[in-house]
Amino acid sequence: xxxxxxxxxxxxxxxxxxALMRLLIPLLAILLVYGCETGRPPSGTExxxxxxxxxxxxxxxxxxxxAEEASLLEAAGEVVRALRDRDLDRLAYWVHExxxxxxxxxxxxxxxxxxxxxxxxxxxxxxxxxxxWGIQEGTxxxxxxxxxxxxxTFVYDEDFAQAPAVSVNRPASPxxxxxxxxxxxPGSSYVEYYFPRQESRGGAEWKSLILVFLPAxxxxxxxxxxxxxx
Numbered sequence: 001x002x003x004x005x006x007x008x009x010x011x012x013x014x015x016x017x018x019a020l021m022r023l024l025i026p027l028l029a030i031l032l033v034y035g036c037e038t039g040r041p042p043s044g045t046e047x048x049x050x051x052x053x054x055x056x057x058x059x060x061x062x063x064x065x066x067a068e069e070a071s072l073l074e075a076a077g078e079v080v081r082a083l084r085d086r087d088l089d090r091l092a093y094w095v096h097e098x099x100x101x102x103x104x105x106x107x108x109x110x111x112x113x114x115x116x117x118x119x120x121x122x123x124x125x126x127x128x129x130x131x132x133w134g135i136q137e138g139t140x141x142x143x144x145x146x147x148x149x150x151x152x153t154f155v156y157d158e159d160f161a162q163a164p165a166v167s168v169n170r171p172a173s174p175x176x177x178x179x180x181x182x183x184x185x186p187g188s189s190y191v192e193y194y195f196p197r198q199e200s201r202g203g204a205e206w207k208s209l210i211l212v213f214l215p216a217x218x219x220x221x222x223x224x225x226x227x228x229x230x
Contacts, residue, residue, distance in 0.1 A: 075219075079091065131147065208228035
């Protein structure tokens with residue numbers, strides 16, 4: 001009789017445990033699902049690659065930029081840093097071997113008025129000889145400066161390697177002086193480095209540097225360095 005009572009107790013314990021498990025398992029499942037749901041971001045708050053808004057020209061390449069545009073931007077970066085460092089040997093490496101590089105004081109280029117230099121013919125900063133660079137917009141006066149004077153006035157008159165806005169094949173600056181690079185160099189592409197007018201710079205005019213490239217043997221080669229301001 002004692003053994004039978006013990007067996008009855010065990011049977012009762014097992015049955016009770018099974019009944020509790022039947023109740024707990026669905027409850028645990030509900031809690032698990034609820035926890036997963038609350039761990040998700042609310043609808044409409046998931047990050048989106050296309051959700052960023054910009055107030056002006058981008059200072060860095062877009063995620064949608066093509067491989068060709070990315071390689072162009074990389075080449076332009078090498079050139080603008082060579083200009084920043086005043087390293088004419090590095091600059092000459094990028095100059096188109098046959099077309100040379102045109103230096104224009106304006107976004108609207110005039111090959112008849114502005115000089116073109118082949119890679120081995122670039123002027124030196126130490127040279128004092130005056131060179132005719134073109135016509136001053138507004139006055140019509142001839143621009144005759146040494147290479148150093150021209151460089152400091154119409155090439156690297158701002159730290160364009162740190163420009164707040166950079167554009168590829170589209171204007172970054174106002175259209176006060178329309179860009180005509182495609183007319184002068186058919187099939188070319190360009191990168192524009194742009195500084196807007198800023199009170200921190202004494203209310204100075206906006207400035208831009210335009211680097212124009214043509215493809216040659218699978219690489220980008222520099223064919224023009226143009227300047228913009230207004």
